[in-house]
Amino acid sequence: MRKIFQRTRSLIYMLLPLAMGMTSCNEDPEYFELKTYPDEMHVKSSVESIVLNKGIADQTALTLTWDKATSPVSATDEVTYKVCFYPTSVKDNKSEYIDCGTNTQLSLTHDELNSIVARMALPGEAIRVTAQVLSNVHNEQRYVKPEVSTVEFTATGYEKYPAYLYMNITTAEGIKSTQRLEQRQLGTGIYEVTFNMVPCTYYFTTSEEAYPAYGQADGETMAYVTEGDVTPFTSTVSGQRTVIVDTNQPYNDCRVLDIVQLPQNRMWIVGDGCSIGWNPNNSQGMFEMVGSQREPWIWAWTGEFIPAKDGTEGTFKIGLESGYDGLFFFAPTNNADPTTDHGIDGPRTQGGSDNKWLVPATAAGKYTLKVYLLATDLHTSFEPAN
Numbered sequence: 001m002r003k004i005f006q007r008t009r010s011l012i013y014m015l016l017p018l019a020m021g022m023t024s025c026n027e028d029p030e031y032f033e034l035k036t037y038p039d040e041m042h043v044k045s046s047v048e049s050i051v052l053n054k055g056i057a058d059q060t061a062l063t064l065t066w067d068k069a070t071s072p073v074s075a076t077d078e079v080t081y082k083v084c085f086y087p088t089s090v091k092d093n094k095s096e097y098i099d100c101g102t103n104t105q106l107s108l109t110h111d112e113l114n115s116i117v118a119r120m121a122l123p124g125e126a127i128r129v130t131a132q133v134l135s136n137v138h139n140e141q142r143y144v145k146p147e148v149s150t151v152e153f154t155a156t157g158y159e160k161y162p163a164y165l166y167m168n169i170t171t172a173e174g175i176k177s178t179q180r181l182e183q184r185q186l187g188t189g190i191y192e193v194t195f196n197m198v199p200c201t202y203y204f205t206t207s208e209e210a211y212p213a214y215g216q217a218d219g220e221t222m223a224y225v226t227e228g229d230v231t232p233f234t235s236t237v238s239g240q241r242t243v244i245v246d247t248n249q250p251y252n253d254c255r256v257l258d259i260v261q262l263p264q265n266r267m268w269i270v271g272d273g274c275s276i277g278w279n280p281n282n283s284q285g286m287f288e289m290v291g292s293q294r295e296p297w298i299w300a301w302t303g304e305f306i307p308a309k310d311g312t313e314g315t316f317k318i319g320l321e322s323g324y325d326g327l328f329f330f331a332p333t334n335n336a337d338p339t340t341d342h343g344i345d346g347p348r349t350q351g352g353s354d355n356k357w358l359v360p361a362t363a364a365g366k367y368t369l370k371v372y373l374l375a376t377d378l379h380t381s382f383e384p385a386n
Contacts (some may be wrong), residue, residue, distance in 0.1 A: 271316030
């Protein structure tokens with residue numbers, strides 16, 4: 001009996017480390033996290049509430065001040081700052097960051113702050129805004145997570161840009177009509193409309209009233225007119241065109257562009273030469289419009305490109321509708337190299353030659369494929385993704 005007990009005890013001692021190891025395997029894994037440092041900047045706003053005023057657009061509306069942040073690595077490290085703004089209720093809707101260098105203060109004029117607020121709320125609508133300051137420690141050996149400091153204030157903006165512009169058209173036969181231009185993004189002052197044009201003259205107004213108006217100054221440049229005669233633009237083109245008006249300096253221009261129109265306002269990549277495979281209309285293969293409001297004809301897809309291997313073709317093409325029966329963009333020739341052959345055949349159905357791009361062995365990996373939809377310069381680009 002004693003021997004049995006000793007053997008049992010030995011077996012328990014042998015199994016105990018294994019049981020402990022199994023228990024530890026069931027514990028949640030520990031992931032590395034950058035250390036978060038407390039806010040030592042304590043940003044302050046010069047105003048708690050402000051109604052922005054177009055009449056004093058160039059005067060200071062808001063000043064943010066904050067204390068210096070220090071490096072936890074070395075007292076000699078340089079610390080720089082940048083500031084962004086966002087609606088307090090929508091944290092992800094951040095403005096572009098403003099680089100402040102080593103300064104611990106930022107002042108914005110009524111015009112500058114209004115341009116930010118105009119992308120968050122309609123003119124005359126009070127909105128709660130958060131200003132966020134980030135500190136960046138510059139150390140060559142170690143990355144330091146930026147400190148964050150925020151302050152809130154209420155702002156009411158004014159109408160810098162009307163919601164719409166109106167294109168007042170007179171055809172060669174004297175027929176008058178109006179087209180309404182809209183902003184792709186509220187508060188940008190860049191307006192757009194696409195319609196079938198005929199030879200005509202035209203100018204723009206900010207409402208259905210005669211003034212203020214935008215006429216032609218020189219070439220594509222506009223003149224802002226509040227009284228008197230308005231010099232119209234002249235167009236001789238026929239067919240579908242996109243008119244883009246930018247009321248911002250230094251552009252202040254009107255362009256009539258021939259942009260290839262997407263039937264369903266989307267593009268998707270397909271083929272075993274990319275990570276999407278031959279699954280048409282896959283949400284993961286959708287292109288995004290990446291051009292600015294001035295260049296809405298630039299679209300892009302970023303993903304893995306795969307040369308031919310294991311019986312695959314290593315090819316791809318670009319769909320424009322819902323499936324294989326719809327329109328496509330094809331390669332200029334079959335098995336064209338996307339890194340060097342940037343022409344496009346289409347849009348057309350694949351009833352003709354089903355020409356595809358062939359991914360070369362040197363292009364395996366993550367790339368960004370862009371499509372430029374100007375009809376006069378329809379082409380692609382193919383660059384390594386960052």
